[in-house]
Amino acid sequence: xxxxxxxxxxxxxxxxxxxxxxxxxxxxxxxxxxxxxxxxxxxxxxxxxxxxxxxxxxxxxxxxxxxxxxxxxxxxxxxxxxxxxxxxxxxxxxxxxxxxxxxxxxxxxxxxxxxxxxxxxxxxxxxxxxxxxxxxxxxxxxxxxxxxxxxxxxxxxxxxxxxxxxxxxxxxxxxxxxxxxxxxxx
Ligand code: IMP
Ligand code: MG
Numbered sequence: 200x201x202x203x204x205x206x207x208x209x210x211x212x213x214x215x216x217x218x219x220x221x222x223x224x225x226x227x228x229x230x231x232x233x234x235x236x237x238x239x240x241x242x243x244x245x246x247x248x249x250x251x252x253x254x255x256x257x258x259x260x261x262x263x264x265x266x267x268x269x270x271x272x273x274x275x276x277x278x279x280x281x282x283x284x285x286x287x288x289x290x291x292x293x294x295x296x297x298x299x300x301x302x303x304x305x306x307x308x309x310x311x312x313x314x315x316x317x318x319x320x321x322x323x324x325x326x327x328x329x330x331x332x333x334x335x336x337x338x339x340x341x342x343x344x345x346x347x348x349x350x351x352x353x354x355x356x357x358x359x360x361x362x363x364x365x366x367x368x369x370x371x372x373x374x375x376x377x378x379x380x381x382x383x384x385x
Pocket of ligand 2: 243244245246247302303
């Protein structure tokens with residue numbers, strides 16, 4: 200029988216096995232780039248928390264773990280493309296090699312704001328790692344240094360990503376049934 204959460208999923212886009220294999224490749228790539236550097240892995244809350252947990256274990260460098268929470272300012276008519284910090288990093292980033300860990304690169308507003316913020320605080324280097332890349336909706340000229348999977352222009356959930364703060368605990372990446380968006384019972 201399908202679980203409560205699985206009943207809301209139209210299809211599985213990326214399986215647990217695919218995620219595991221790709222996260223290890225990303226961990227290896229980060230290791231090769233930053234060996235000997237003592238990087239600071241910076242997870243962008245909340246969506247990156249599952250990816251972050253697996254990625255740091257897939258990369259056995261001497262490193263630190265920090266989190267930051269960023270949200271976009273929105274007004275009634277249009278997303279302004281600006282962002283604000285809701286929870287800040289608990290240590291200095293000055294002179295540090297930062298690995299920014301994001302769940303999905305969509306419009307690019309969050310990451311372009313965050314990269315500017317980290318540079319202004321004196322980060323020595325930035326390596327942007329995103330699990331998912333949705334290039335169809337990009338508004339800012341930003342690319343990730345490392346991206347796990349390119350996804351189509353559909354709303355995806357699971358492995359940390361939410362819809363209305365739910366589905367983060369699905370172990371795979373899936374597409375929601377339209378009925379869930381339309382707030383009808385599926
Ligand atoms: P941005 O548009 O690149 O600034 O992305 C902002 C944030 O929107 C991401 O970090 C995600 O938390 C969220 N987001 C964008 N697309 C999706 C999606 O398909 N599913 C779940 N969250 C998403
Ligand atoms: Mg996010």
